[in-house]
Amino acid sequence: MQCKTKKIVMKVPVNxxxxxxxxxxxxxxxxxxxxVSFLGLGEExxxxxxxxxxxxxxKLAKSLRKKFKTAEIIxxxxV
Known part of the structure; x- marks a missing residue:
């Protein structure tokens, strides 16, 4: 069985x-x-x-939480 391509949108606090x-x-x-891409400018x-x-x-969210304390899967x- 072939894995499907997925689009994951997450919110990570990058200051x-x-x-x-x-x-x-x-x-x-x-x-x-x-x-991978970052959307928006400023606060977004x-x-x-x-x-x-x-x-x-x-797993991706868990890895990001280790560094940034919070990572929210939106x-x-x-795709």
Whole structure:
């Protein structure tokens, strides 16, 4: 059975460029990750969109919570 491509939208508190780079590094190490982007500017730059095959949203959130104390899964959808 082939894994479907998923789009995961999460809210992660990134306050500066350095925090954004740390979050990007954590997400980039996830298994099956194809692309990652941060949405918006200003206060809305804390929305992370991850697209990939077989990416586990729970494991990803857990990894982000270790560094940022909070990471909220907003949506998980098949692409």
């Amino acid at each position: 500066c460029q350095k925090c954004q780079q740390k979050a990007f590094k954590i997400v980039a190490e996830a298994d099956g990750m194809a692309s 730059r804390d929305i992370v969109v991850v697209i990939g095959q077989g990416v586990d949203a729970c 949506t998980v959808a098949d």
